[in-house]
Structures are given as C-alpha cells and as structure tokens.
Amino acid sequence: MSVLVISGTNTEIGKTVVTASIAALARARGRSVVVLKPAQTGVGPGEEGDAQAAVRLAGDGVAAVELARFPEPLAPATAARRAGMTPVTPKDVADAAAKLATEYDLVLVEGAGGLLVRLDSAGGTLADAARLLDAPVLVVAAPALGTLNSVQLTGEALRARGLTTQGVVIGCWPDAPGLAERCNVVELADMAGAPLLGAVPEGAGGLDSVRFRERARGWLAPELGGSWDAGVFAASVG
Template identity: 30%
Template sequence: MISDITTAPSLLITGTDTEIGKTIVTTAIAAYWQTYLQPDNPTSLGIYKPIQCGSGDRELFQRVLNLDQSPEQITPQYFDAPLAPPIAALKAGQEIDLGLLWQQFNQLRSQKQFVLVEALGGLGSPLTNEYIVADLARDWALPTVLVVPVKIGAVGQTIANVALARANKIDLRGIILNCPIADQTEAEIADLAPIDMIESLANLPVLGRIPHLQPQDREDVTKLAHAATGLELVRLGL
C-alpha cells in the first residue's frame, strides 16, 4: 500500500501503548473542533478508527460527539474479541482488509474538512502479521501526534516510539501528555513526565497536557472541549 498523496487534511492520534488515553485525546480534540472551531458546522469533522477490537471507542464517539457517520464509516472492520487485530480477525474467521481501510479513509476525507484517525495501540502494534501502525502512518502519509500517559516509564516509552517513527520517516508533529491517574500533583506529574527531558531526548515539542477526566467528564462535550484548550492544536494542522 503506497499513498498517492503527500499531505492530507487529517491527523493520526497514536500512543505509546494501549489504554493510555488516545480515545480521550481524540474525543477532546473533536469536541474542541465542534465547540470552538466549527460550531455552525460540527459534522465537518470526521472520526476514523480503521479497526476496533472489542467495544468502547466508536460507541463513545457516537454517544458523545455530534457525528453524521454510521458505525461502519467510523470503523470499517470491527471484531468482538479485545485482542490484537490479526488474532481477533482470526477468531472471527475473517481477515484484515488493508485495501478496504484505505478506501474508506479516502471516502471519508472527500466528505469532511478534517479527519481525526485514532490508531489501535502504539506505533508498534500489529494490524496484520506483517503490518504495524507505523507502516500505516508512513504509507498513508499521516501527520501524527504521540499520546504519552503520565506514569512510570513515560520517558522510555516515548523515546522508543519516537525512534520507531523516525525509522519509518513518519511526520511526527509532537507529543501530548495525558493524565490517567487521578489526583496527581504538579510535582508528581513533573517527576513522571519531565517536559524538558522528553523534549531534549525526543527532539520534539510537548504540545500540551490533557488533565485527568472522571468517567462522567469523558461523556461531557463541554468539559472535553475545555480539556483540549491547552493544546497547541495549530501545530497539528487544526
């Protein structure tokens, strides 16, 4: 799969691992778009999660955001088992169709002003037995942002994913910190995810931080949009 474009009105939101806040960041940015950037045309933004294994993400997008997309338009390939895509597909007696994912992505882009693409797992997560998220980011020529959870290991996981991005010549625009742990002090956050160290080692900017959001706040468009106000979204193309 080789992309025939060099730029795209889109952004890939990936992370250092699974369950680290990609969906929260995606939803917060989408809520910001709908609330502040295009309040008169909120459905001008598209949400795309090419593959989903297990319920959760696209259901949240449909429940919380003002979208005019069907479940299949958000996620063309959906598997019940919460496992890596090639394993979940095998258990369902199906295969990952990379051509379908690319086709549906282009169709969505032709209908929207901007498309947020949420990756599955980190850049090293497998989409097939031979293809990982980093391959997709490269082949689709997707500007990319890396979500990093504020917890032990944040620096090392960041540097590993940045190295993978550079090895694949991915257009990695920067890093967004996400706070998955409640009641962290500013001092604790600084110790776990020191911005100066991350920026120095990664040679990339930290574009802001999403605060910890309680489960009910993740369902509130106003609070989600406010959580994204501290992000440098212009540098991400929005």
C-alpha cells in the first residue's frame, strides 16, 4: 500500500504511537515515510503535534505534514468554527495524501479521535477522505471494558462505506491486564471483522527514539512490518 489511514475508536488511545511504530518499521525496510495529520487540535503554535511526535519516535527519515492546527482540544469542525478558521475537508485530506504518495513510499494519515469525528461543517469525516483515496483503514483500539462495542461499530461503519479495514491494533496494552483486557484480545478481531495486528505497550511513547525503534518490531504483525503474532500473544495473556 502507499497510503494507510489510521483511525481510532476514541481519543487518547495510542494512535500516534501506533503511527510512529508503523513508520519506524517501514523506514527500517528502506521505505520513505511521511505522517500526515489533517487537523491538529488542542496544540498551540510551536508546540509538538501528533505528526511531530510520531517523527520524533520513529527517527530520522520520517517527515511530518500538518494541514491545519486549531487551538482548542475539540473535534476539528468545532475547533475550526470557534477559532474562526477554515476547516479541513475530506477532499483537502485526499488531495494532500495523493500528492505526498507521489513523493514518498508510504503515507500514514492519522485522524483525530474516531472515524466519524467531523472535519468540517458539511459533516465530512476521515472515512470520507479514505473513500476518496480508496485507502485501507487501520483501527487503533483501547483494550479495556467497552472497547468491543466501539470496535464493532467502527467496523460496521467502514463496511457500510465500502472501505477496507486493514486490521486492529491495541494502542495501549497495560503491564498488568485485567480480566476484561485478557478476554477482549480473543474477541477484538471478530468484532472488527478484520485481524488483530498488534499490541503496543502502555508507556511506549515515553521511550527514546533508539529504544522505540528497537522494540517496535515486537509490537506489530508482519502485515505491518513486525514479528508480533496474535495467537502467541493471546496465549500469553489468557
């Protein structure tokens, strides 16, 4: 693939760290990579946004592009309206990603929050951008209680739009998983209608770039460039 859209079931569940992991593994295979953040919210001028954080973790050779930045930590459409700024549309995202795909081997488009969070006043979403790009969508999910419903709803929304779910990655696997987390590992793929492709440990975003790159391979499945195995993982936590 040349473009991969990365969405989540919610906010603050590890999308940026998963994005950085994929970028690091692609770079290790010699691919040129760019992280595209359509709309960054809740970050001021000069502060590190998600795309820049992904590049910091993934290391040299990964580029960052941000289409818009809105100061308040809200959905992009709401944040743009309140700031009196022009929102980003799905076409803006698709056009930018398509152009970047002519310059880089892999374009990682990291959304804000969930799949259907509104980008603009017309109701455009990341799903609309993915459809314009005809790009697969990777779903990042939390492991805790309640995630199965969110993952199933996201999977159904993708299928209803004729989009391909690349798979599911757990974005913040705890050091000491409880009963809900351990049971959810077995069911996530079925709920998503797509394979479980990784589990990134909680706190991975706090690693320095060298250790992050060294460990990323063990967090993601071969489909994403790593060595992680869903069956082995499920057996180890069950």
